[in-house]
Amino acid sequence: MSIVKANQLVREGKFKEAESMYKSLYNKTKLEMYRFGMEHSRRKQKENSSIKYNSNLNSTDAVNEKRRILFITAGLKGPTAGGGIATCFHSMVKTMGMLSTTETDVLYIAHPYYSQGTYESWKNSYKEYCNANFIVINVDNKNYGTKEMKRSHAILEYLMENEGLYDRVVFHDFMGLAYYTVLAKKFGVGLSNTKVIISGHGNHMLSNFFGKKKVDSWHTKAILFMERMSLKYADEVTSPSSFYKDWLSGNLEIDKNKIVVLPNIIYTSDSKEKIDVTFKDDTKKLLVFYGRIERLKGIDLLIEAIKKSNSKQVVHNILIAGLSTKIDGLDAKDYIAKALTSVNCEVQYKFNCQPTEVFNYIKENKGTCILPTLGENAPCIVVECILHGVPFLASDIPGIKEMVSDKYHSTYLFQTGSLLELTEKIQLETPAPTDSVLSYNMQQNELVWVDYLSQKSNQLVVLPSRIKDQKRPLISVVIPTCDRPELLEAAVESIYNQSYSNFEIIIVDDASVDSELNRSVASKYSCSYVYLSDKSYKGLACNTAVEYAKGEYICFFDDDDIAHPDMLDRYVVAFNRSDVNILSGFCEVFEHDTSYTSTSENYYSLALGGGLEVNLSINMFGKGSFIIDTQFFKEIGGYEVDESAVPMVDYRFYIKASLMGAEISIIPQAQYFYRKNSPKSLYYLSGNNRTQQFLAKASIQNILEKKLGRDIGKAVAPMIWDVSLPHYK
Template structure:
């Protein structure tokens, strides 16, 4: 028997209690209860902070404490800076920051793949930055792309592209991946997910109810007189199949049904309203129609346990749904569609009288059979005792193995300190160049050279500084190159052509490197085996660098999808393997057009090279109105950044992606915003929060200068709407 009292951390945006109904929340509550009962110290980091759908968060902290489980809401107040990032990136970053502080307290961290919460933390582990002694288990439940496929819906926001990438990367980078069904692993393989790490199939555990821990199961004895649609009230959960199926039931059987209940959370958005859809479709039905949307999991099961009810689970796609497992465990009379992982939950002997094809005719047929037969509860395929043993074996094997066995050392290359070439470009900013060079002189990494390219400066001050630098550069073996003004792409290529280092780090004269930037880049690129590294950025305004960052810009990394619409890859101040940079041909050299770094990053990712983000702030980025939009033409900039997609052009998708970018840019510059308007109070809160940010005023000034007042106001409206 292994020694217990091992500390286990569960990180989730969904946990039963704060969230009323959710498969992930129920699964992680059950897992936490089991681990606590088995002797482990269990902490749940609830990623949505104080958000709850019922009682205040303090109530749920006390409730979990009764099971010896510590529930910690993630507190935004612990982050001393403004984070400029889309929602999924921001939440995963905050989780990583919290874990950096507390990770030494835990041996195992368990995440869902959902929302990609583990993404930045797993990047940090793979790059050797943190979590050396922490094993990551990703327990997959419902990837967003899987749910959209099942619901026959399209992504409706750019954040959905981030989310898909982060979920895939979380699964690929986990130490162990657990699925409650073999079906979902099969689906991932068919959809090109990387699940080459250790993968284990373990069905979900059943939780102990907070308020009714010893509730007895009920055996149905009365004839069926009620049908209950059980599940979220949406098409993906089979709502339309159920409605169409009832219309196909023979009249003599319909007459025995006195009431039809729709039990689940409703959907209400710009494209679908559950309540209106149900009311319109059932207005001529004879049975009494009841729509119940406010019951939590425990209350819903108590409602279903009454005799006379037949529970219908008609989903079009499912992984391993608790709706089915709960009906099996509580011996509720039910039938379910034979999709996804549902058949894996039910004993084979009971498939014939419990499962139906997800079509109206098949549903009508099984309901008619259920109305005529004597109720005999279906049996589970695997008992809870068996499932608990599998979890015990998995957690035990993780604890007893050598936790360092899969850790990649950070000094695998032949040279412990390979030469790094800093490719520094300059044009008419001698004061800023002096500060950039001073930050390079303070680097903790010992083996560097600087290749400085002046891109045609003619001012007296700039020429005097360059002349003064000549002696220092010569004595250090650094290089100072002067060329006619050709713009950034040509200047950077010139520097790279003369560089001698194994790695290149590009830097502009208005950047200021933090002392550990080069050392961190070198260590992480060797640990991760990446080809290109970008990082988080600390922007600032003016000539004085803050003592600590007040703002952080957070890129995503190597997502070709997200990088189509915005530079999600990272800033040009990045680290490259020299051979990779030259194999791509370097930057294109269009004069007077921006996005040259964005274009090259996209080309690298589409060419199959690994671009990763270092989840650390490594340099200061000076923001000024002249620099923000110096290219002058946003349409030309975007036409440049989309060129790699046109060049690679798989099956003609290049032009399609270019058209998608056109539509996106057109909508952003449109005089009208499409979609439901956020509340006025919500808008005011967002405006108030960003009004005190000096970076925002810089951006507004640049936008006004570039686009004029009307379009700038429209951009403000779009900015507020997206964040609301």
């Protein structure tokens, strides 16, 4: 008789036998997990007895139906040293694995992969102690994009390879790793029968606001965008506090109706291990700062409180534990040492340690944990202090106030940012908390989470992957070309062989020397052919071709690319499911000198879509092949017309369209093969890249001034002068 056997009985639906075994275990050893298992088994029996018989249900359906959940996280307790997300996801995984009948998997998506042990050791550990399957996947570093984009793409590939395996997938909001998954679902790529849940813990916008941090790179802008859009398109969002629910709704305009407030699950450990730290004079009162060592967590406030206490001849021992960061360009340890140079106190540091080790040390040395955070969601450390019986003092931010019972606020909380109040309280003795200090019952909370993540959704519908009775509009595919007939034919053939049949192809020849070769390609594939006798360049060439177009949508396609057979089909499915104006996608990049089918050397060029918040700093709109509503294209005036060979033609169009209110997005899969280093391309024909850069940037500045007004346009324009042409090796 064991907990493992009892849990197995629950997973098999043998709840009465499980209850009996949990009860026997509890009678021998009064452990809470046995009592919870007993209560859970009893409740599941009541639920089953209330199910009415359905004559249309196969008698084996209820028994054989196996549900599966996947948790996806970049931080996980065990492999990762610590952190709120790592702690919370470990607890959710353990709760579902041990207390539910749902098969539980956890995908650890750290990039690059790191852990405090081997993959096999954590695989075995999570199976034994959490009854969960521990999974890691490789992230392809060859792909073009940020680390978060690469991770988000790797996750989507895993989910698509395992389409139909999971009823639910749970992401954290930090980093926006769900972005490509929610786009895939939104645009009909797949996962229509999987509910996507974002577990809210905190995001960069919240951190930047309370930490008074500026957005200083396009990379951070990309993360902010991915986080916001992931929350917007997710099926549901969980929040550990009402404060964060209101914050998400008010600041990111997330629909309140899809946000569920569920406090974090936190497990305590029976481990007696503690960190090894020794002070010269252990009679002095111990103050411990535990967490990420940064301004947001209030490290500056603690430093000032130590100084103020010191000025009153009160001397403390200080332990700084947790995760180190950079503050004003200095390692956190050096920053603190510099700030406390003239202060009479001893400071010790302990990085990358486990929570239980820290809490055991604090209790043994009669210390107090100081949590002077300036603002965040609902920090796990507060709950951990309460459950471990560790004295603590914390800021009274709304998320923390919700976790601490009202009658204990004056004992354990101080006014956020108040140097005076913190200085006074650290000189007093703080009592060890009991479970009653926590505003909710952790054991009941676990069962609420199990119910929430186990319930079967009645909103999920399996959608067709191909167009059937949906709208099948005519698409005009516009291909501009000049003196590249062999490449042109390969491009046209890839369009001609599309699975979607309602299209026309318009080849616009921009003054080719040997135009007859292009004309013959057009004739071979029944294309319309427009010849421009004077060199017009891409903008005017495409605008001219649109005048001949009959389609509801225009798909611009470069003459050196190869379309995926389902490209047009995917575009139409996506348009039928959304109200976007412009759609692009990823492309699979291959060298001109190799075959596009040589996949071992190929890589994906990822994109974000979206508006100007990221894309004025770097072009992440998408590549030059995209589809747009024809009427909208005409309303905004089409491409910019150039009088010479000016690059960034499509980027300039995206900026113009965005300024005029275009909703721009991407389908998160490769729509075509992009030929790199193709002959006679604009970038490689000219050796004067400095001139090309200037002409392109001047054109963008002109667009900004036209659309925003001269003053605002000139004020914004300097941002775009750092955007570079692509650099290929």
